[in-house]
């Protein structure tokens with residue numbers, strides 16, 4: 001049974017620090033998420049930077065810092081490139097701008113990191129049926145990894161989820177349903193169906209392992225920058241797993257003595273004015289967020305009106321000296337077009353919000369022009385046909401072409 005990483009020391013309730021047994025199935029503890037803890041001293045003895053560098057360029061190269069044992073469910077995920085963005089940077093007045101491009105991961109988004117780990121662990125515990133509420137990309141990734149593991153998967157999405165997300169989940173064999181509500185309504189359907197359907201709930205932060213998968217974004221970032229972290233990370237925030245995971249990664253690397261200095265990035269949690277529960281709680285100085293009413297955003301991945309890990313996001317943002325901000329929903333398509341056309345990176349509307357945040361944080365002086373800034377591009381633009389849609393001019397090939405007018 002125990003095919004788990006032997007360096008996992010225990011699990012821990014995030015709300016009260018309670019120590020929990022690692023070798024059993026967990027969901028929430030006291031209604032709140034659970035951390036995976038490692039014996040970092042032991043890890044530091046066993047794992048070296050050279051050893052990591054000698055391994056395949058996937059997220060599994062950090063296996064001593066991940067919960068899984070030998071048997072993994074994988075589609076070859078990671079490492080994603082971290083790309084310099086001089087053209088976009090100079091247009092914005094940021095002289096050291098980078099985008100870490102997660103659109104290149106399996107199923108076209110960083111959701112594959114979390115779900116590779118969650119499905120691997122579910123598989124390890126003998127779970128055969130999973131269910132997930134999804135605002136878009138999580139459903140596609142869950143469906144793909146469930147198929148890979150030979151598991152049954154149920155996906156519940158808002159009915160206006162981007163069509164590619166709907167079809168990719170269905171194509172991968174998941175029983176996919178469109179719900180006339182938001183992701184929290186989908187989450188309730190999963191929760192209330194648990195007893196009757198016997199499925200395991202893969203919701204964001206409702207099992208302990210998706211954070212560990214998303215943590216690998218932070219581990220990679222550190223390695224790709226030679227263990228010297230950037231000054232600023234801009235992260236589009238829905239449920240917050242990625243931001244929470246990265247902050248945990250930096251803490252673990254720091255404790256292992258792997259980082260070049262004590263510097264940690266200021267973490268900026270970025271949302272849209274259409275749905276900004278975390279930004280609102282940050283502004284009010286609160287640790288827990290309230291349900292954001294009438295949530296609406298074309299950036300579906302960050303249209304999450306309530307997050308079970310709200311305090312974990314806000315703690316990380318405050319500890320880091322960053323902020324939680326909301327940018328103008330109406331300008332997302334412009335920022336998206338600007339980033340894609342100036343750098344060629346397939347930027348999703350969620351990450352377009354980070355471009356907008358960079359603009360305003362530079363203007364306010366919160367980010368300085370020479371600081372090293374990393375934007376996470378969490379998904380591929382191609383998944384958002386509804387946002388990309390544009391009318392193209394037509395040419396009649398039976399007539400002479402008037403080239404001067406092209």
Ligand SMILES: *Cc1c(COP(=O)(O)O)cnc(C)c1O
Nearest residue numbers: 238239240241242301350378379
């Ligand atoms: C899910 C998602 C997000 C939000 O991620 P969290 O880690 O849950 O905050 C951002 N962008 C895209 C494209 C997503 O699919």
